[in-house]
Amino acid sequence: MIKSWFKSGNPWVWLTASAVSACLIMVLGVLGLILVRGIGNFWPGGLMQFSYQEDGGQVHEVIGELIDTSVTPAAMAQVAGFAMTDDEDVLVQYQIKTGNRDVSGSDFRWIQERRIKRQSTPPELIAVERREWGNFYGRLVAVKEGGKVIAEGPGAMPVLQERLEAALDIFEKIAHLEKKEIGAVNYGLERLRLERRKLELEKRWDAASEQRIAAEKAVLDGEYKKFQTELVARYRDIRKDSFVAAADDGSEHEIALAKVVRVYQPNEMSVFGKIGHYFTKFAEFLADDPREANTEGGIFPAIYGTILMVIVMSIIVTPFGVIAAVYLREYAKQGFTTRLIRIAVNNLAGVPSVVYGVFGLGFFVYILGGKIDRLFYPEASPAPVFGTPGLMWASITLALLTLPVVIVSTEEGLARIPKSIREGSLALGATKFETLWRTVLPMASPAMMTGLILAVARAAGEVAPLMLVGVVKLAPSLPLDGNFPFLHLERKFMHLGFHIYDVGFQSPNVEAARPLVYATSLLLVLVIIGLNLSAILIRNHLREKYRALEG
Numbered sequence: 001m002i003k004s005w006f007k008s009g010n011p012w013v014w015l016t017a018s019a020v021s022a023c024l025i026m027v028l029g030v031l032g033l034i035l036v037r038g039i040g041n042f043w044p045g046g047l048m049q050f051s052y053q054e055d056g057g058q059v060h061e062v063i064g065e066l067i068d069t070s071v072t073p074a075a076m077a078q079v080a081g082f083a084m085t086d087d088e089d090v091l092v093q094y095q096i097k098t099g100n101r102d103v104s105g106s107d108f109r110w111i112q113e114r115r116i117k118r119q120s121t122p123p124e125l126i127a128v129e130r131r132e133w134g135n136f137y138g139r140l141v142a143v144k145e146g147g148k149v150i151a152e153g154p155g156a157m158p159v160l161q162e163r164l165e166a167a168l169d170i171f172e173k174i175a176h177l178e179k180k181e182i183g184a185v186n187y188g189l190e191r192l193r194l195e196r197r198k199l200e201l202e203k204r205w206d207a208a209s210e211q212r213i214a215a216e217k218a219v220l221d222g223e224y225k226k227f228q229t230e231l232v233a234r235y236r237d238i239r240k241d242s243f244v245a246a247a248d249d250g251s252e253h254e255i256a257l258a259k260v261v262r263v264y265q266p267n268e269m270s271v272f273g274k275i276g277h278y279f280t281k282f283a284e285f286l287a288d289d290p291r292e293a294n295t296e297g298g299i300f301p302a303i304y305g306t307i308l309m310v311i312v313m314s315i316i317v318t319p320f321g322v323i324a325a326v327y328l329r330e331y332a333k334q335g336f337t338t339r340l341i342r343i344a345v346n347n348l349a350g351v352p353s354v355v356y357g358v359f360g361l362g363f364f365v366y367i368l369g370g371k372i373d374r375l376f377y378p379e380a381s382p383a384p385v386f387g388t389p390g391l392m393w394a395s396i397t398l399a400l401l402t403l404p405v406v407i408v409s410t411e412e413g414l415a416r417i418p419k420s421i422r423e424g425s426l427a428l429g430a431t432k433f434e435t436l437w438r439t440v441l442p443m444a445s446p447a448m449m450t451g452l453i454l455a456v457a458r459a460a461g462e463v464a465p466l467m468l469v470g471v472v473k474l475a476p477s478l479p480l481d482g483n484f485p486f487l488h489l490e491r492k493f494m495h496l497g498f499h500i501y502d503v504g505f506q507s508p509n510v511e512a513a514r515p516l517v518y519a520t521s522l523l524l525v526l527v528i529i530g531l532n533l534s535a536i537l538i539r540n541h542l543r544e545k546y547r548a549l550e551g
Contacts, residue, residue, distance in 0.1 A: 031525065038522030041515040042281035044266045044274050047125040047137060049248075050096075051118040052111055059117055063125060063137045063248040064098035067108065088114070097512075099127075099135035103247050107134055107512045123268045126157075126245065129261040131291055134512060140263075141244040141252055156243070160263055163241045167257040170238040177231050180482075185224045187483045192217055197379035285519060294473065294503050295513040299520055301475055305493035306460060306527060308479055309395055309470075312489075313459050314452060317399035321406025321455075322441075322448055328407070329414040330436060349404040357465030360397030365389055365469060385490050391479045392489035394470030398462060402455035409454065413447020414440065442542075449539035453532050460528045463497040471495045473502050496524040 005011065045065040052062045070093040074084045077091035084091065092113035101107050128136035142152035143159045151159035192213050199205040238258040246252050269277065288298030324345075332338045369387035377385040386392070417440055425435040463471075472492045479491045504510065504517040 034518055034522045034525065037515065037518035038520075041519040042278045042285065044127070044264065044269060044277045045097075046121055046266050047127060048096075049120050049122055049125065050111060050116050053115045053117055061248040062096060062098065062109070062111060064096040064109075065137075066094055067097050068095040069093070070095070070110070082112075097135070098248070099137045100247050101509075102133040103249070103251065103253070107509060121267045123265060125267055126263055126265055128245065128255065128263050129296075130255070131259045131261060131296075134292065134296070134509075136245060136247075136253070136255065138245045138247045138253075141246050143243045144241065144254070146240050157265070160243050163243075164257055164260060164263060167238050167241060167260070170234055171258065174231065174234045174238065177227055177234065179477075181227050182224065182231070183477070184483060185220050185227065188220045189217065189224075192220070194379045201378055286523075290474065290499075293507060293509075294499065295507050295509055295516060299494075299496070299499055299523070301478060302494040302496045302499040302520070303523070303527065304478055304480075305391075305471070305475065306496045306524075307531075309391060309398070309466075309493065309495065310456055310460050310531060312391065312395035313398045313402070314456060316395055317402055317406055317455055318448070318452055320399070321403050321451060322410050324403075325407045325410035325414060326436065326441070329411050330432075330440070345404045345407050349408075352464075353401060353462055354464040354468075356397055356401045357468035360393055360400070360465060360469040361389070364393040364396055369393065388490070389468065389470040389492060390490040391470055391493050394466050394493070395489075397465050397469045398459040401462065401465065402459055405454045405458070406448070406451035409451025410444060410448050413444035413450075416447070417443050442545075446539045446543040449535055449542060453535040453539065456531045456535060457528055460531060461497055461524070463495070463501055466495055466498060471498045473498075473506075496520060496527065500524065 047063060048066055050062040051059055053059045072080070072082075072091045072093070074088050074090060078084050082091055093110045094113065095108060095110055097108055098104060099107055124139055126138060126140050128138075130136060140156050140160065142149045143156050143163060144150065145163075196205065196209075196213055199209050235258075239256060241257045242254050243257070243263075244252050244254050264277065266274075285298050286303065287300050289301060290299060291297035328338060328341065332341075365388065369384065373380065373385050373387040421439060421443070422435055425439050426432070430438070470492055472494065475492050475494045477488075477491065479488050479493050480486060481488070500517055500520050503513045503520065507513040
């Protein structure tokens with residue numbers, strides 16, 4: 001009976017089905033964890049106030065957000081050093097995000113449930129999201145203008161929100177001046193310096209060149225002074241307002257509005273207010289620059305860098321992979337050498353990605369980049385232009401890493417095209433190249449897109465090689481901007497995968513950065529899914545277009 005059951009093949013069906021189910025459960029489990037933790041990152045948590053008894057017996061206030069709960073058996077708690085009584089079976093502890101890092105020295109603390117004398121959620125508690133030192137939790141005392149109190153008590157909160165909105169508007173104008181206007185002037189001054197140096201090296205520096213460059217520099221200097229004057233005025237305006245808040249230990253702190261992102265009272269917010277707060281934070285997460293060593297703020301530069309790098313990589317890897325596959329399938333003599341090349345290509349797919357990074361750093365950056373700098377950018381010496389990690393070298397390294405995928409997929413697509421189609425085209429008088437260009441390659445395009453999909457998925461998630469050939473923790477400027485030549489392939493860039501690694505494992509405050517790790521991971525998964533869906537739609541469109549020819 002069992003022997004016949006094995007011979008029927010049913011055990012292998014159940015085995016493969018079980019393996020597929022286990023894989024799906026694991027994938028869905030990981031995605032579910034990332035989804036739940038990532039989505040919940042932006043929801044405004046309520047603030048709690050605890051009357052807590054310390055070891056010495058004194059009772060004081062603790063204000064913060066409840067983050068986690070730990071339940072430890074009494075025996076384990078005693079081993080860990082906690083004094084447990086006979087009637088206690090477990091030790092319950094709460095992790096509280098207390099904020100106020102500049103006051104207490106840390107953002108989090110654990111408190112024991114048995115020592116909590118009283119807990120409440122006072123509506124007047126405020127959460128202050130700052131540009132430095134993380135969140136501040138406490139009570140609003142007064143609002144100041146130029147050091148003088150202009151509002152205090154219950155009427156202080158509306159005044160604070162009004163002044164904060166004005167301060168945020170000024171902050172945006174300052175950021176635009178510094179990044180766009182003054183940044184463009186500095187870029188122009190640097191371009192003039194390099195142009196002068198190039199003329200000097202080429203022995204073409206004369207009075208006419210000096211006069212022309214001096215005139216252009218005078219214009220840029222004038223713009224720079226104008227922007228600096230405007231910047232000083234903006235800074236004077238934003239620094240005049242501040243507010244005083246009391247921490248949970250009763251100490252009062254004056255916080256400048258120039259260093260505040262938002263102030264809100266989470267315990268007084270309605271459900272709709274919290275939903276609005278949630279989407280506002282989510283929009284900032286997508287569109288803003290990071291702050292606080294990447295542990296706060298947005299990740300727009302990382303999204304931008306990831307997508308741009310994948311696009312450049314796709315532009316590089318597709319023609320190389322397709323040409324190699326066409327040669328191997330259509331032109332190369334099928335023999336030992338061709339089989340050897342195919343084996344080498346397949347083995348390349350199994351090489352650890354960090355090896356590609358080492359190769360890219362050594363060959364592309366140091367050798368090719370160094371030679372490009374010596375040949376085309378001698379005026380920039382000793383500062384490297386392409387002789388340092390950047391977007392172009394990262395894209396080429398990942399193109400090399402994903403090249404086997406495109407070659408194998410394209411070859412499989414070419415192999416599936418019936419021989420009769422080629423023979424029919426040749427019989428009608430077309431040359432071999434015309435048959436290849438007009439018939440074979442269009443029919444194989446869905447397979448090419450499949451290879452590209454796999455390449456994009458792998459490239460978007462790679463981190464190890466990028467750490468060596470172009471990705472940095474914080475890029476001062478984007479690789480694509482309004483300064484000629486607009487696309488700066490030599491610049492370093494940020495990447496979502498590296499951002500996750502950096503925030504999760506290299507951050508000085510890992511505990512505070514953990515929610516951001518989940519949110520960024522969720523976004524990286526969504527970006528990869530979006531890129532894949534786009535490629536799948538194109539592939540399906542091409543497949544439908546050439547389905548009639550295949551039939």
